[in-house]
Amino acid sequence: MKDSVPDPSRFESQNGIELTILMPCLNEAETLAICIDKARQFLDRASIVGEVLVADNGSTDGSIEIAESQGARVVHVPTRGYGAAILHGIDNALGDFVIVGDSDDSYDFSRLDPFVAELRAGHDLVMGNRFLGGIEPGAMPFLHRYLGNPVLSFLGRLFFSSGIRDFHCGLRGFRRTAIQELGLKATGMEFASEMVVRASLKRLRVTEVPTTLSPDGRSRPPHLRTWRDGWRHLRYLLLNSPKWLFIYPGAAILAFGSLLTGVLVQGPVHILPNVTIDTHSLIVGCMAMLVGSSCMSFGLIARSFAMERGFLPVNPRVARIRAAVSLERMLLFSGVLILIGSVGLGYAVWTWAAANFGPLTYNSMVRMLTVSCTLVALGLQFAFTAFLWALIDIEA
Template sequence: MPAATDTIELSIVMPCLNEAETLATCIDKANGYLERSGVVGEVVVADNGSTDGSQEIARAHGARVVDVPAKGYGSALLGGIEAARGTYVIMGDADDSYDFSNLDAFVERLRAGDQLVMGNRFRGGIAEGAMPPLHKYLGNPVLSWVGRVLFRSPIGDFHCGLRGFHRQSMLDLHLQTTGMEFASEVVVKSTLGGLRVTEVPTTLDKDGRSRPPHLRSWRDGWRHLRFLLIFSPRWLFLIPGTVAFLFGLIGTLALAFGPVVFGDVGFDLSSQVYLAALTVVGYQSVLFAILTKIYAQHEGFRIPRSRNFDRLERRISLESGALLGLALFLVGLAIAIWQFAVWAAADFGPLEPGTTARTAVLAALFMMLGAQTVMAGMFLGVLKVGLRKE
C-alpha cells in the first residue's frame, strides 16, 4: 500500500461479487505490477455484496475494499471509481481472465494524455475456451460494429473488461447505467464527449472460476443493444423514418386519384394500402426518435444537442401534440364524412369499388396519423412531469 503522503497515480479497480476463487490471484498480479513498474498505486476491490469471504481475502492481500450496496456491474464499478484515489484508473474483472501484471501499454497511453484506453482482445489474443463462440463470432463483433457505425468510435472491442481512463474525465461524463451496459456507456459517452480514445492489444484467458459467470448472453447483449439504440435515435429511427413517411405519404396521395403507371409497371389499390402502412410505420419511427431523445435527456444521458432539436423540443408539448393530432384526425374524418355523403346521395347503393377503397384508405391513414400524434403528445406529457429523484 502506498504511504499516506504519496500521490497515487494509478488505482486498479476490480468489481467483485463472490470471487473468492480468483480474487487473490488478481490482486497479487496487480500489486506485482505496481512493484515492478514503480508506479505509485493502489488496488481497490469494489465489493457488491459478496457472501464467500471475498472482502477478507482482498484485505489480506493488500487491497482496499469499498462496499457498494447498489447491485449491478455498473454500480460496483461506479462505486469503485468514485472511491479511487488515483489520477488514472484501470478497471478489470476479478475472474483471472485479464492479466493485471501487464498494464504497461495502458499506463503509457494514459501518461501520453489519452483519456480512455480500451483493451482489444481480438488484437491481443483470446485463449482457447476463454470466450464462447456466440460472443466471439456474433455478439462482440456485431455490437462493436454497431457502436462504430452509429457513433464513429475508433474502438474495435466495445466490451473488453480491461480498460484505463483518466478518473476525473470519466466522472465528468456522469455515467448512469448500473448493469452490464456500463461497458458500452463508457465508450459511447467518451466518444460523444470528445475525449481522446485509443485502444491497445490485450489478452483474454479462460475464466479461473469453477462456477458460471455472472454474464447472461442474450439478456446482457440486449441491454447493450438497447443502450446503443437510446443514444442513436437520429440515424436509426429519425432519418429512415422520415424517408419512409414521405415516400409512403406521397405515394398514397398520388394513388388516391387513380392508378399510376411507369412504363410497363402499374400501381393501384394494393400498392396504396402498402404505401399507407409504410407511412404509418415511418411516422411512428419519427415519433419514437423524438420521444427517445427527450427521454434520454430527461434521464440524464448527455446526448449532443442541436439547435434545431432544441427549438423543436420547446415547441412540442402535450397540448401542441393533441391539437396537431386532432387536426389530422379531423382531415381523415372529413374525407370519411364526404364519402358517406356520396354514398347517401346514391341511395346507399353500390359504388365503384376502386374509387371507394382509395378514398377510404386515405381517410383511414389521416385518422391513424392523428391518433398516433395525440398519444405521442400524451406520452410526452408524462415524460415532462417533474419528479423528485432520490
C-alpha cells in the first residue's frame, strides 16, 4: 500500500522551489523545446513550484537560445561528459528534489507524477524502469535491450545487493542533498551506474517506478557508444566490488587447485578406465593455488585500501580479519610454508646427490619439486602481501 501524498508545501526549500527538472544538453536543438514544454506542462498541471534547468555541455547548434526562449534556466558546464553535465546541474539546482532526464524526447517529462509521489514518500532515489513501463519499437538497440542493460543491471544487483532492475535508465529522481552527500565523481556515461552503486552502498532509500522509452526525436546518431560505454559501466562495477573481482574468483581457483594438488600429491589417480591424471595435472593444481591465493590477496588489499580512502564503506568482516591477521602472524605463517617447501627442496637435492647427480625417476622427482616450489612461492607471496597490507595502514 502506497503512502499518502502529503501537502507539497512541506517540501519547499528556502527559495520556494520544490522540484528541479534537469536536462543535460549537447546539441539538442531538434528536441529540447519539446522536452522543456512537456516539463513546464507537468509543473503547471501538478501545481508544483519548480524550475526547468538545462545543463549545457558546449552546444553550438542554438540549444542555449532555444532553452532560454522556452523559459528554462541554463547553466554552462565547463567539463565535457554526461556525468559532468548532471553533476554541474545538481550543484546549481534550486529544488529540494531533482528529476533528471535526457533532452532527446525519449522520456515523457509530462508524466513525472510517480517520481514525485515516491520522493515525497521519503525515498532518496527513484529510478525509472523502462522494462516495466514499456519500450517502444526502435527506442532501444537490440544489444542494449537484451544483453547490455540486463547483464549490467544483474551484475549491479549481485555485486551491491541493489534491487534496481534497470541501472541505466536516463530518467531518475532524487533528493538533491542526499545525492550530493554521495560525492559522485564520474564524468562519463558510467555516472548512471555510479549513482545507483553509491546509493546502494550508503543504504539510501531507493525504489523504481515504471517509465516508458520512446525513440528519440533527433536525426543525428546518439552520443552513446555501445561497446565503449558498456565497458566503462562494467569496469566501474568491477572496480567497486573487490570481493567479486578478486576474492570470490580467487577462492574458487584456490579451492580447485588445493583439491587437485591434495589428490595427486601421493601419486597418480585413475578417474576412468583409460584416463589417469598425474604430474601434469599436479602442476596445473599448483599453478591454480598460486593464482587463487594471489587473487585473494589482491582482494583483501584492495578492500582495505578502498575502506581507508573512504570510497567503499567499512566492512566489519574485513575489519575483523585485518585486526586478527597482523604483520607478525602473517610472516610467521609465511615462514612455516617456506620452511616446509625448503625441506622438500633439500630432500630432492639430497636424493639427486645420492644418485651421483644422474637420472632420477621422473614422476616422483617432479611431484616433490612442484609441491615444494609452490609452498616456497606461497610463503614469499604471503610475506610480501603482509608488508603491503601493513603499508596501507601507515598514517600519512
